[in-house]
Amino acid sequence: MTILTREIFSEDHHAFRDVARKFFEREVAPQHGEWEKAGVAPRSVWQKAGAAGLLCTTIPEEYGGSGADRLFPAILIEEQARLGLSGPGFSTHSDIVAPYILNYGTEAQKREWLPAMARGDAIGAIVLTEPGGGSDLRSIRTNAIRDGDSWVLNGQKTFITNGQCADLLVVAAKSSRDPAQKEITLWVVEASSPGVSRGQNFQKIGMKAQDTCELYFDNVRLTERNLLGKEDQGFPMLTCELAWERLQIAVGAVATSAAALQWTRDYTRERKAFGGLVSDFQNTRFRLAEIKAEIEIAQVFVDRCLVEAAAEKLDKTVAAMAKYWCTELMGRVVDECLQLHGGYGYMWEYPIARAFADARVHRIYGGSNEIMRELIARTL
DSSP, X not given: OOSSOXXXXXXXXXXXXXXHHHHIXXXXXXXXXXXXXXXXXXXXXXXXXXXXXXXXXXXXXXXXXXXXXXXHHHHHHHHXXXXXXXXXXXXXXXXXXXXXXXXXXXXXXXXXXXXXXXXXXXXXXEEOOBTTBSSOGGGOXXXXXXXXXXXXXXXXXXXXXXXXXXXXXXXXEBSOSOTTOOOOEEEEEETTSTTEEEOOOOOXXXXXXXXXXXXXXXXXXXXXXXXXXXXXXXXXXXXXXXXXXXXXHHHHHHHHHHHHHHHHHHHHTTOEETTEEXXXXXXXHHHHHHHHXXXXXXXXXXXXXXXXXXXXXXXXXXXXXXXXXXXXXXXXXXXXXHHHHGGGGGSTTSHHHHHHXXXXXXXXXXXXXXXXXXXXXXXX
């Protein structure tokens, strides 16, 4: 429904969008309701996505990916949002977890884990948040203490996307039990390792087809094979990758807003009230006009950010602006659109109801919007 032409995409991008759209329409949308009830998508859909070339698209071909630019995963996020699909958590796997291994892993780590991730045979999760802290990563208590030639990992993590189905966990931990220790280390932990256990799948108010749970680490033995980068150097690594993660959230937020506008326009053109179509009321037309204008503006900004990201030039403050502004916009849009649906907008069978529930967490994860404001304020 955009008016302005999005000139950032090539013919290859458009062809990929067609493949992604058909995949979500055929392989995900028909089963999505069942996955929402189950709280998790089956492993088979991950493998189908891998076979279709939809996973780990930015990973070089030598490690099983496509060697594509970052516009390709953005397209995948947009197409998933267009249908209002909360799961599976492909972007966490492909565009958060896999890049950590690619950018900071050894050659042996890349060759061992990335091809399996690209095939969908190994599912990834990023394991940062703890019950006692989320955005403040320096306050985490999980620790991996050296014991001779190995380390012993202990701790508890929460709100882990893909937590129930993940095979590979990128875990943040400190190298000391001292609360004053601020530096962290990143580890790649196999979920099958002795001492790793999962809590029950959380019953969330939204994002129901995307599994989320707690993870527990009880004397998990780690070696150099599991160390990602260098010890106590995890925080700079996280900082570098967070800008792209936040832009991904912004991409999905704008796409969801556009989808909500489309659903609402279609609904109001069919729904009658007081002898006329709801779409003919001035209130409806003006509110949808305001929404459309804001989405167009947001899309231009996000597209500019995507160009910067594809060129590896995305500024972390700009990414914070995108995440903050676009998720706030999405919250307003889905609320306005649900209102225009009337009582039907409150029914789960309508996509606007699911989008309303799904949207709320976007202002929390990836760094809360309060943190985004603080990051932006530091540049004033």
